[in-house]
Structure formats: C-alpha cells, structure tokens
Amino acid sequence: MNLKKEAKGILDAIGGQENIAAATHCVTRLRLSLHDESKVNQEELEKLESVKGSFSTNGQFQIVIGQGTVDKVYKEMTALGVGEASKDDVKSASAEKMNPLQKAIKTLADIFIPILPAIVTAGLLMGIYNILGGTGIFFDEKSLIEVYPQWADLANMINLIANTAFVFLPGLIGWSAVKKFGGNPLLGIVLGLMLVHPDLLNAWAYGEAVKNNSVPTWDLFGLTIEKIGYQGQVLPVLLASYVLAKIDIFLRNRIPDSIQLLFVGPIALLVTGFLTFIAIGPLMFGLGNLITDGLVAVFDQFAALGGLIYGALYPLLVVTGMHHTFLAVDIQLIGNTGTTFLWPILALSNISQGSAALGVMVATKDENLKGLSGSSGVSAYLGITEPALFGVNLRYKFPFVVALVSSAIAATVITIMNVQASSIGVGGVPGIFSILPQDWLWFLVGMAIVLALPFIATFLIAKQKKI
Structure with missing residues (x-):
C-alpha cells in the first residue's frame, strides 16, 4: 500500500486540507472535524485501499482504516500539511456543529464512558458470584456454596468486591460528572460519597420505611428534610454535580488563589449539599422512580x-x-x-x-x-x-x-x-x-x-x- 498516495486520496475525497478544522486518530479510525461535511466525496473515499468505511457521528467524520495502519496514514497526512491535534481538540471543534440534543447525548457519553470499566468489571464479578450462589445450576434446588459451604466465604468476598462499584456508584458518577462540567473532580467524589453516607437511610430500605412511618428526618429551622441516601441512583448525583461544578467555577473566578483552599471547597460542598438534600435529591429520586416504573409497566x-x-x-x-x-x-x-x-x-x-x-x-x-x-x-x-x-x-x-x-x-x-x-x-x-x-x-x-x-x-x- 502506498501510504502517501492513500493520505493524499483521503484529503482529496474529504474536500482538501482546507476543509479540516482538526484531525486526530484512535486505534482504528481517523477522527476529523470538518468545516463542511457536504464536500466529502463518499464514493471516491471508499474506493481507496486503506479505507474500510466511514461515518459521521457527534459532529465528527470518522474514517475506518484499521489498527496499525491508521497511525501511518495519519503521519502521511501531517506530512502533507494537516496539523496534528488531540482528541479533545477534535471534540471541541466538533461540538460547535452539534444541536442541543447531540450535545446532551455527548455529555452523558463523556460522563459514563470513563466509569464504564469499573461497572463492567463489577458486572463480570457479580456474574461469577451468581454462578457460585445460584440455585439449580450445578445441583437441583441448591447452590454450589450450599453443597460446599467451604466456598461460601470466597463467594462472599467476590460479592463484596463486585458490589462496591454499585454501592458507591454516586461517587464514580460525581467524579466523572464534575470533571466534565469543569469543576474539581475530587469535590465530585466527596459529593457522590456524601449521598451514600452510612448515616443516611439506605435508598433500598426507603419503601419499607415509608410503610412503617419510620423515615428519619432532619429539622432545619422548622423545615423537615428526609434523611435518605441515594444508593444506585443516577439523576440526583448528575444534577447535583452540575450545580457543584458551577458553584466551584464561580468561586474560583472570584476568590484570590491564596485563600481558595479555605473557601472554595467548603462553600461549594455546603451549598450543594443543602440544595441536594432539600430539593435536588427528592425531586430527582421521584423522577428516576417515575421513569423506571413507567418502563417496567410498559414491558410488563x-x-x-x-x-x-x-x-x-x-x-x-x-x-x-x-x-x-x-x-x-x-x-x-x-x-x-x-x-x-x-x-x-x-x-x-x-x-x-x-x-x-x-x-x-x-x-x-x-x-x-x-x-x-x-x-x-x-x-x-x-x-x-x-x-x-x-x-x-x-x-x-x-x-x-x-x-x-x-x-x-x-x-x-x-x-x-x-x-x-x-x-x-x-x-x-x-x-x-x-x-x-x-x-x-x-x-x-x-x-x-x-x-x-x-x-x-x-x-x-x-x-x-x-x-
């Protein structure tokens, strides 16, 4: 394969070097932000030997070339005058062409993709626990650890390791979301863990506590606030992270660097914490339940x-x-x-x-x-x-x-x-x-x-x- 010829062919097919706002590559694809995607000659592009396919998504035009070849083609493109860019550069250039729905979808993707390895790992480990603890897999009406109780502690440890990512899920989401929204990600971790603090009523026990009229509460200046956690919840920590990030940015832009450590974190967490337990948490908790109940009802x-x-x-x-x-x-x-x-x-x-x-x-x-x-x-x-x-x-x-x-x-x-x-x-x-x-x-x-x-x-x- 003549890589220089392939690079030149790609540039010609996408409307020339002047049509590129930013260009980078991942393991298998060229990732381009183009000024005008209508200038792309799809037919000529896919005639090239190196090109295995192409598509446009989230404001990026991506060309599938393949592992081991894409970086060589990219180098030839830079030798022809295309400026090197990072993935963040391409994302920033692409975001300008997105509509509000695309931006919202991209925001969710940017929040959840970084924590996906932890969630998938936890899922696989829970699968191992399901095999050890599930009835009827190896023995009729009994699990493996019931027949061989010496394996019970091992299964229990596997379950603890597997459950950690889900028990402290708001901490993972808080870190990723606050980072995405431009705030201090460490404050995001604290915010997420605060929402599952052991002093709070566990979210999974909330329904039973409501039936028994035993939901613990705070009395803040005559205002009664339910003292509940948000284990396994997504929406409360997402909105709270957005609020925290905006307060953090606001304070950092106005408080001198020398005293930011004393004021920015404490004020941002206190204000966000009060807002979350008073309004954001209950509202988003209710909305989350409404969405899941609706989906379950439809599929039922x-x-x-x-x-x-x-x-x-x-x-x-x-x-x-x-x-x-x-x-x-x-x-x-x-x-x-x-x-x-x-x-x-x-x-x-x-x-x-x-x-x-x-x-x-x-x-x-x-x-x-x-x-x-x-x-x-x-x-x-x-x-x-x-x-x-x-x-x-x-x-x-x-x-x-x-x-x-x-x-x-x-x-x-x-x-x-x-x-x-x-x-x-x-x-x-x-x-x-x-x-x-x-x-x-x-x-x-x-x-x-x-x-x-x-x-x-x-x-x-x-x-x-x-x-």
Whole structure:
C-alpha cells in the first residue's frame, strides 16, 4: 500500500486540507472535524485501499482504516500539511456543529464512558458470584456454596468486591460528572460519597420505611428534610454535580488563589449539599422512580412489543450515538429493581451485528474485506460493534438490516420470557455471566437466534450479490 498516495486520496475525497478544522486518530479510525461535511466525496473515499468505511457521528467524520495502519496514514497526512491535534481538540471543534440534543447525548457519553470499566468489571464479578450462589445450576434446588459451604466465604468476598462499584456508584458518577462540567473532580467524589453516607437511610430500605412511618428526618429551622441516601441512583448525583461544578467555577473566578483552599471547597460542598438534600435529591429520586416504573409497566403490559421495538431500535441508537443514554437507564433500573431487562437485549444486538459481519467474511472472496469482517465480527462478539457496523454492515446495508431483524426477533423472545440481568457486563457473548442463572436457558435461546440467523441470511445474500 502506498501510504502517501492513500493520505493524499483521503484529503482529496474529504474536500482538501482546507476543509479540516482538526484531525486526530484512535486505534482504528481517523477522527476529523470538518468545516463542511457536504464536500466529502463518499464514493471516491471508499474506493481507496486503506479505507474500510466511514461515518459521521457527534459532529465528527470518522474514517475506518484499521489498527496499525491508521497511525501511518495519519503521519502521511501531517506530512502533507494537516496539523496534528488531540482528541479533545477534535471534540471541541466538533461540538460547535452539534444541536442541543447531540450535545446532551455527548455529555452523558463523556460522563459514563470513563466509569464504564469499573461497572463492567463489577458486572463480570457479580456474574461469577451468581454462578457460585445460584440455585439449580450445578445441583437441583441448591447452590454450589450450599453443597460446599467451604466456598461460601470466597463467594462472599467476590460479592463484596463486585458490589462496591454499585454501592458507591454516586461517587464514580460525581467524579466523572464534575470533571466534565469543569469543576474539581475530587469535590465530585466527596459529593457522590456524601449521598451514600452510612448515616443516611439506605435508598433500598426507603419503601419499607415509608410503610412503617419510620423515615428519619432532619429539622432545619422548622423545615423537615428526609434523611435518605441515594444508593444506585443516577439523576440526583448528575444534577447535583452540575450545580457543584458551577458553584466551584464561580468561586474560583472570584476568590484570590491564596485563600481558595479555605473557601472554595467548603462553600461549594455546603451549598450543594443543602440544595441536594432539600430539593435536588427528592425531586430527582421521584423522577428516576417515575421513569423506571413507567418502563417496567410498559414491558410488563406489552412485553413482546417492547422487546421487538427496543431490539430493532438499539442498532440505530448505536449509529446515532444515542445508546449511551440507555446506560444511565440500565443503571437506574438496577438501582431501583435490582435487575435490568434492557441490557440483555443490548448484548444480543451486539452479537447479531457480529454474526452478520462473519457471514460476509465467509461469503466474500475479497481478502481485505474478509480480514476486516472477521476481526470486526469477533470484536462485536466481545461488545465493540463499531468496526462491524461502520466498516462492514452499514457499508453493504443488507448485513445491517439482517442483523437488526434478527436482534428484534431474539429480543422479543427473551422479553416475553422476562430474561433479566443483575448487572452490566460485557455486551456480547460473555454477557451471559451477567444474566440471572435462572434465565440462562432463554438467554441461550436468544443467543442461538442471533448467532445463526444473521450469519446464514447474510452469507446467502452475500453469495447472491457476489460481494
């Protein structure tokens, strides 16, 4: 491959160097902020040997090239005069072209993606605990630790380690959210941990305390405030983090550097704390319950329809970047009910896209496409679908449609059978470890659908089209 020629071809196809506001790259893609995306010649771009696909998302134009090659092409582009930029530079340039909805989605993504490794790790560990503590997996009506009690303490320790990320979830969100909003992230950690302080009534015990009329309260100058925590809650800490960050910025801009340590943190935390316990927390707690109760009611009353719609919509959400908003919904569901019925659909949708890509791999005689579809298919099986989506399935359209239909069918089946996940794990084949053990059978049925149906259908259509 003539890398210099490829770089020149990319520049020509995207409207020239003068059309680039900022350019960087990640592991597999060029990430460009363009002044005018209408100048891109998509047909000429995808004729290039190095280009495996391209798409526009969140104000960025991204070109899929592949691991090991993308950095070489980027270097050739910089040699041709394209200025090097960081990912933050590209994000800043891209944000100017976003509408309010895109900005809101990007904000949620920027908050939750940094804490995702901790949540996924916790989900996998909870899956191990589910295997050890689940009844009917190895023995009829008994768990492994009931038959072998010497394993009970090990299982208990695994459960403690796994639960930590969810018990102190507001601390993780507080750190990431305050950092995103421009405040001091350490204050965000303190804010999040404050909302789950052991002196507060645990949020999971709130319902029972209301029934028993035993909710503890504070009396602040005649104002009665419920003394409750916000374990597993997303919305209260998100809004509180925004308020904290804005107060922090306001104070830092007005208080001399020499005395900021004495005043900024204490004032910001005190004001935010009072506002949170008096207004933000109760309002957002109620709104979060309303959202989860509404979702649960819809899926209870119209299980087949709910599964069909979400299973079909999820790949489209990934294309637009809106899927990040549902991470918050999954976390809220787990916080309120202990399980989520949405996440299993996500896992099957990712597998479906991977199977379609592998169908292309087996059918095609093009060695470059065979390599791309094979590696991207395996990646999708492990929860990363973008290479399969943008590099293969959307490029040829029919694999994407086949995968979408297959995931909708599988989602309908598992939703009717009320398959639930106890946590968020790896959104692909390993996702079974996050499913409740009693639901494994029907999740495996759904997995069989998305492993076989998109692979076979895509293979047959690809052979007919001779791609």
